[in-house]
Amino acid sequence: MSDAAxxxxxxxxxxxxxxxxxxVFHASHCYCTMCQKQHGAAAGSYANVAxxxxxxxxxAALITEYASSxxxxxxxxxxxxxxxxxxSTAAPDRVAITLGTMEPAYSGPVERELxxxxxxxxxxxxxx
Known part of the structure; x- marks a missing residue:
């Protein structure tokens, strides 16, 4: 696969x-209070992928997992x-990646607000 994929x-x-x-299956801004506290911002913004x-x-050894719920x-x-x-524990086939960590910056649409x-x-x- 090419780098553009x-x-x-x-x-x-x-x-x-x-x-x-x-x-990207969809991108979203999540306004739940857990995302607000974790991000220190109004929302957590994510791209949902496989x-x-x-x-x-x-x-990989630097990644820490927190079970927030x-x-x-x-x-x-x-x-x-x-x-x-x-x-999500209910959908292990998907992962939501924070938009702010992407390089280059995410350029797709944000379709959902949660x-x-x-x-x-x-x-x-x-x-x-």
Whole structure:
């Protein structure tokens, strides 16, 4: 497969590098309170891909998994703290990769907003 058939990314310190095979099934902003706390932001933003296509190219030993609920696992770099992946226990064939860790930057559309009832009032509108 050509390099264009993958998403690429890394954590902040560069200790972990990954590639994930396309296609992206969907991209989303998740406003659940767990994503807000983990990301320290209004939302966690993810591209959902097949877990079989995710390859850790460097630094697999630096990945720490946190079981944030019975339904989800969150992977991050134990050195710099970068949030990398979210995995559903109900859908192990998929992995959600954080958009902010991708290089080059993700250029596809974000089609879904999840848990919008928790979307912060301080988040600016798109047209402002």
């Amino acid at each position: 993958y998403l690429h990314g890394r954590c902040l310190c560069g200790g972990i590098r990954y590639r994930a095979a396309l296609p 877990s079989a296509g995710l390859v850790i190219e460097h630094g 019975d339904d989800g696992r969150r992977d991050f770099c134990r050195v710099c703290g970068s949030t990398l992946f979210w995995r 848990f919008v009832e928790h979307k912060p009032a301080w988040l600016p509108c798109r047209d402002q």
